[in-house]
Amino acid sequence: MASPTAVLETRDLTIQFGGHVAVNRVSCAFQAGTLTAIVGPNGAGKTTWFNLISGQLRASAGSVHLFGEDITDLGVAARADKGLGRAFQLTNLFPDLSALENVRLAVASRHRIGHVFWQMASKRRDISDRAAEYLRQVNMLHRADDAVANLSHGDQRKLEVALMLALEPTVFMFDEPTAGMSVDEVPVILDLIAQIKQREDKVVLLVEHKMDVVRSLADRIVVLHNGELVADGEPTEVIASPIVQEAYLGVAAEAEESA
Amino acid sequence: MLKTLLSGDYPRSRPLTVVLLLMFLCLALGPFLFPGTRAFSTLGMICVFVIVVASYDLMLGYTHIVSFAHTMFFGIGAYGVAMTMDAMGKGFAPIFIGLGASLLVSLLLALLLGLLSLRVKAIFFALVTLAVAFAFLSLVTQLYHITGGEDGLRVRVPRELGPAFKPFDGELRGFSITTFLTGLFTDPGNLGEVWRESVFKARITGRDLMYYITFFVTVGVFLFLLRLVNSPFGRVLQAIRENEFRAQALGYRTVFYRTAVVIISALLATLAGVLFALINRYVNPENTLNFELMVFILLMCVIGGMGTLYGSVVGAVLFLLAQNYLQDVLKWLGGGLEPGSLLAELVGPERWLLWFGLLFVLSVYFFPAGIVGQLRLWAGRSSSRKQGNGDDTTAAGEQESGNKGKDGPVVS
Ligand SMILES: Nc1ncnc2c1ncn2[C@@H]1O[C@H](COP(=O)(O)OP(=O)(O)OP(=O)(O)O)[C@@H](O)[C@H]1O
Numbered sequence A: 001m002a003s004p005t006a007v008l009e010t011r012d013l014t015i016q017f018g019g020h021v022a023v024n025r026v027s028c029a030f031q032a033g034t035l036t037a038i039v040g041p042n043g044a045g046k047t048t049w050f051n052l053i054s055g056q057l058r059a060s061a062g063s064v065h066l067f068g069e070d071i072t073d074l075g076v077a078a079r080a081d082k083g084l085g086r087a088f089q090l091t092n093l094f095p096d097l098s099a100l101e102n103v104r105l106a107v108a109s110r111h112r113i114g115h116v117f118w119q120m121a122s123k124r125r126d127i128s129d130r131a132a133e134y135l136r137q138v139n140m141l142h143r144a145d146d147a148v149a150n151l152s153h154g155d156q157r158k159l160e161v162a163l164m165l166a167l168e169p170t171v172f173m174f175d176e177p178t179a180g181m182s183v184d185e186v187p188v189i190l191d192l193i194a195q196i197k198q199r200e201d202k203v204v205l206l207v208e209h210k211m212d213v214v215r216s217l218a219d220r221i222v223v224l225h226n227g228e229l230v231a232d233g234e235p236t237e238v239i240a241s242p243i244v245q246e247a248y249l250g251v252a253a254e255a256e257e258s259a
Numbered sequence B: 001m002l003k004t005l006l007s008g009d010y011p012r013s014r015p016l017t018v019v020l021l022l023m024f025l026c027l028a029l030g031p032f033l034f035p036g037t038r039a040f041s042t043l044g045m046i047c048v049f050v051i052v053v054a055s056y057d058l059m060l061g062y063t064h065i066v067s068f069a070h071t072m073f074f075g076i077g078a079y080g081v082a083m084t085m086d087a088m089g090k091g092f093a094p095i096f097i098g099l100g101a102s103l104l105v106s107l108l109l110a111l112l113l114g115l116l117s118l119r120v121k122a123i124f125f126a127l128v129t130l131a132v133a134f135a136f137l138s139l140v141t142q143l144y145h146i147t148g149g150e151d152g153l154r155v156r157v158p159r160e161l162g163p164a165f166k167p168f169d170g171e172l173r174g175f176s177i178t179t180f181l182t183g184l185f186t187d188p189g190n191l192g193e194v195w196r197e198s199v200f201k202a203r204i205t206g207r208d209l210m211y212y213i214t215f216f217v218t219v220g221v222f223l224f225l226l227r228l229v230n231s232p233f234g235r236v237l238q239a240i241r242e243n244e245f246r247a248q249a250l251g252y253r254t255v256f257y258r259t260a261v262v263i264i265s266a267l268l269a270t271l272a273g274v275l276f277a278l279i280n281r282y283v284n285p286e287n288t289l290n291f292e293l294m295v296f297i298l299l300m301c302v303i304g305g306m307g308t309l310y311g312s313v314v315g316a317v318l319f320l321l322a323q324n325y326l327q328d329v330l331k332w333l334g335g336g337l338e339p340g341s342l343l344a345e346l347v348g349p350e351r352w353l354l355w356f357g358l359l360f361v362l363s364v365y366f367f368p369a370g371i372v373g374q375l376r377l378w379a380g381r382s383s384s385r386k387q388g389n390g391d392d393t394t395a396a397g398e399q400e401s402g403n404k405g406k407d408g409p410v411v412s
């Protein structure tokens, strides 16, 4: 099962909260140059699975592998360092800092200059310029100097994505990136995701409820239900399968309507 | 040039700039402006405590680490040099050996504490530092044959740093600000006379040398800390303070950063302790390790404004002036009162801490962000009003990014 070309792989990954198994023996491998959509009803365990992969949660059982290396015991920072990038479902930024400073922190981490204490941060034009470039990519350059706390929800979502871009990770984990965005903001993010997908060496994981988005972007769909992986395959196949029709699509249709 | 020295972190408030410049001048020219041993020792203490408080602010204000072990590191420096000189005798070699040894001890202890800070919740960390500090205090008191116990140790500094050493033949002139100001009020018609009375003979001795060593080290340490908090490293500290979870997800090993801060802060406190021993020439548990002293450091930091660094200067100056001179003010106030009356009791000089406590409560009430934080807030408001956009937040956004003293440390 362990395919040599897999960039990222989870093996029997499991986590229990008390008696509740939120992610149950999920095994899945992701190849370079692919975009996998992860779907499933609310509470299916999608975010929890992401948390196990990027290290925010520790697995009760099973393992996570990056380029074949077992990273189950590594901390969050170490995994980020190795190329796991994460854009959070619930916006998770530095609220009192400016948008630019937020991205600058990600760029500085990427360039490994966090320990530099003898230089003025403002003297690192290179870092600021790169940060501005990522802001431009998400259409946020005009808000560079605004404190994050004063940004609209949609802008914060875009900034969340900019932070992940700035890390230049190998694995991009998007957790409902367009949720709560206004209609005209959504294409910016979707275009970005499509661009990342073009890059041969990258892996994109996308948790998304909107089926039209999934259909247009995904090379593959993985369905989670009650913490278990219940379907995995070609988008058309998976969407047509009875288990998905039953387990997920009914709920998703409702969710889409209410959104 | 100035920008490089201050790392682009200006006082950002005109009144604050004036106050800081005045304080700087008074400290720089101190021995020539304030005659008398008491003033001299106050000047020295201010320099020493600017280091102590600024390094504490690095932890408390910039990283939100609450530690009660800062006096322990201060004490390690003070006792380290005092004990080496006690054992090895006068000379410069024992000073440097003592300095090196105490820095090493502090480094190891801080490393242990720092690594702990990552494993436990902030409140437990605070309690552990408290326990360690108390353990150290009782250790020092118990090992009286090498530490002098409660009596402490005299520090016999090399001749070159003592009062007997006169490096220059001639005498210099000092100008007593205090005499002049007093004269100005009591005898305003006689300015010439007042002027003449204010001039005093200042003889440079080894003690002045020691003072200036302390002064320049303080300036150096302060500028170093300004640079540190405005460097990429400082930005990461800020990120950790705002959202540690996210800082980790960006790949920052927050353990490393917190440990580094605890260590840097401890080493600077140790350095301050060494200077203290040399300038005060007497160390005992009370003046270096006491819990009361720890509370005073905390007060200086909070009064001045956490997370501002400049606040440590303002806080240390105000606190030490109050500590040294509030008693005089009270004595003077109580002079006209009937002895034994309630009022006289209340303004008794030994009540200075009570009055200081009151001043503290008032200052926290009126300046919740500390003096520096509040002055900057006002400056920010008036400048945004001048721009006529009425939007306070824009001015605060980028500018205030190095200064989040207003939201207190998170003990959770
Ligand atoms: N830290 C935790 N402690 C206890 N239970 C948790 C924890 N995190 C998640 N869970 C539970 O695990 C289950 C899966 O949650 P998760 O957030 O992964 O769902 P999701 O698929 O991301 O849903 P959504 O589409 O709403 O984002 C839920 O029942 C949730 O209550």
Ligand SMILES: [Mg+2]
Pocket: A046, A047, A048, A089, A175
């Ligand atoms: Mg989720």
